Amino acid sequence: MTTHRIGPPPPSFDLPPVPGITLPGTAHRRARPRHPAALAAVWAATRLGMLGLLLVDHVGDTGVAGEVYNLYRHWYEQLLQGAFPMGDITWQYPPGAALVFLAPGALPWLTYFQAFVALTLAADAVITLALARAGVRGAWLWVCGLPLLLHLPYARYDVQVTAVAVLALLAVQRRPGTAGALAGLGAMIKVWPVLTVLGTPPGRTTRRAWLSAVVCAAALLAVLMSSFSHSLDFVRQQGARGVQIESLGGTVLQLARKMGWSGTVRYQYGAFEFVGPHVPSVAGLSLLLSVAALCWLLLWRVRALRWTPATPFDAAFAAVLLFTVTSRVISPQYLVWLLGLAAVCLTSRHTTQRTVALLMLPAAALSALAYPVCYDDVLAGTPLGLLLMVVRNGLLLFAALLSCRRLWAATAAR
Structure with missing residues (x-):
């Protein structure tokens, strides 16, 4: 004679994972791609x-x-x-x-x-x-x-x-x-x-x-x-770089040129850079901002209290974003780095950078429009070229600030 249990099934007592302890049947399995x-x-x-x-x-x-x-x-x-x-x-x-x-x-x-x-x-x-x-x-x-x-x-x-x-x-x-x-x-x-x-x-x-x-x-x-x-001869050439037209500082100078600034664009050091009054000041400000970014990252490292499996990914992504937007050069190939780091962030469900990672897709598309598709417009500073640079660099700046804010809130904020 077969007996039947009446009522709901007994509760399942699955224990949460304990650091350093692997329970029988719960060995880690590498996720396979769907x-x-x-x-x-x-x-x-x-x-x-x-x-x-x-x-x-x-x-x-x-x-x-x-x-x-x-x-x-x-x-x-x-x-x-x-x-x-x-x-x-x-x-x-x-x-x-x-x-x-x-x-x-x-x-x-x-x-x-x-x-x-x-x-x-x-x-x-x-x-x-x-x-x-x-x-x-x-x-x-x-x-x-x-x-x-x-x-x-x-x-x-x-x-x-x-x-x-x-x-x-x-x-x-x-x-x-x-x-x-x-x-x-x-x-x-x-x-x-x-x-x-x-x-x-x-x-x-x-x-x-x-x-x-x-x-x-x-x-x-x-x-x-x-x-x-x-x-070490590369140090001399790197130190002599100016403000490339595709950088954040270059976008500011391009806008200034529309308002009457007398600077011009010249091909030097393997790129098109601005020359003219105040260009050294803009280059110096970019370097100062890079130093400030480094100081913020060191402060974050000291103040960080909580680590998740995604923290190394998120920190690297935020750091590269910061140094990208403060660089005197933002070549389109920089987006290759950012796409790779964004992709690593998305491999973890713990990441704080999901929205920021997705922002790299329109940033990459805009970069390709700026170079090579519409590079003549960027060089000439036409309304189209200027719009592309303002939107692309503005998007990267927003992404960098959002990335840092989320990293800090998740790991260092009290």
């Missing part, structure tokens, strides 16, 4: 479109593609001689960048241009796979956001740098030593990836990550200085 075939299909379709635009632009070796074909290949040939570019005003990168510019030589059956693009595409795939394993929302943001910059990401080396930063952030919780080493490597390539260890949880994790970053950066610098001459 609809991986759809993600792969969209990645393939959008990347084919980006490559098609790049090949069309490559005709005549001008436009966006000319950076790789002419400048990067020129640096590659110089680096093969055992020396960093000396007296080259366009060389403004830390010595670790040599690794990226020399890497296409590992594919001798391709031209330099083909090899560089192939390696950039591979770095893009690595980012997509890493994000897909960590969280599907972040992967979708990266896959759909990068094509908004058209073919520019494949004609610059920022995708490779972003790959290092993304892998560093995703390794912070489980392998802080590895995360620190990647941050140190990234810092030697383009400085900003060192910010990926800014928000590491205090204690042993921070000590391991920061020490590993310093050791890796110092060791790589020592190797490069012993292998190449003029390793």
Whole structure:
């Protein structure tokens, strides 16, 4: 005879997770991306479109593609001689960048241009796979956001740098030593990836990550200085930079020009910059704002009381946003960095940056409209060019302030 229970089922006594204790049957399982075939299909379709635009632009070796074909290949040939570019005003990168510019030589059956693009595409795939394993929302943001910059990401080396930063952030919780080493490597390539260890949880994790970053950066610098001459020549060129027309300060000067300011635009140091009265003051103010941003980040680090798994992601994103809007240069490829960090934030349900991350999508689209689509209007300061710069830079400034406010409220506010 079978008996039947009358009434509601007995309550379930699922215990909350206890730090340091793994209950039977509750072992951590890495989240698998939903609809991986759809993600792969969209990645393939959008990347084919980006490559098609790049090949069309490559005709005549001008436009966006000319950076790789002419400048990067020129640096590659110089680096093969055992020396960093000396007296080259366009060389403004830390010595670790040599690794990226020399890497296409590992594919001798391709031209330099083909090899560089192939390696950039591979770095893009690595980012997509890493994000897909960590969280599907972040992967979708990266896959759909990068094509908004058209073919520019494949004609610059920022995708490779972003790959290092993304892998560093995703390794912070489980392998802080590895995360620190990647941050140190990234810092030697383009400085900003060192910010990926800014928000590491205090204690042993921070000590391991920061020490590993310093050791890796110092060791790589020592190797490069012993292998190449003029390793630190980039500092001179970087310090001489002025106010680029696409920066926040450049937008202010562009508005001032409409009101009668006598400054002009000149191509120098590998970019179009403003020259004329008060330009040095605007450049100096930008540097002061960058120092103020650094001071705020240090204050946040000291005052932060609460850490979540997303805090390292949110802190890195906020920091890069701050240094982007206070920079004397806001090139469109900077959005590659911001899209990558925004995508990492979305891999965690604890993030405070969900709205800010989504703002990077219109910012990327506006950046592509400004360059290369409407760059002549930006240079000439036409109403269209001015509107694009005001809206894009205003959006980035708003995003930076909102990011910092949410980071502080979630971690440091009492």
